[in-house]
Amino acid sequence: MVVVIAIMGIAIAVVAPSMILEPHRTTLGTVISDARRTALAKSETVTLSVAQNGAWQLTALRPASIIASGDGIPMEAGTLVLSVSPLGVCTIDVASDRHGGPLDPFTCTFSDTAPVIPR
8 A cells, every 4th residue: 555655656746747837928929820820710801909018909800809819918119910811811000010020921920031022
């Protein structure tokens, strides 16, 4: 009986650290990825709005409703308004401030190597 309790104690000591949950960190990349996944799943255009204070809101175009919202996104400058089509293509609103390079509309990421789409 003592041996069984000792083995269970060792097993718990090995497994328990992996069961501790880390706090969920919201980043701009994860919210944009979630917005893209939502647009594809719902087959409709969604709009992601991120304020300078870090509050964000994901809304559907038709009917105009809030799908998700939150806060805590570190924004270095200004606001961001991003539309995601049902095909997963992202477009940035012209009123948005620039964020970390051009937007790649096909992957919805900001990078220095994003393709330039003529207007």
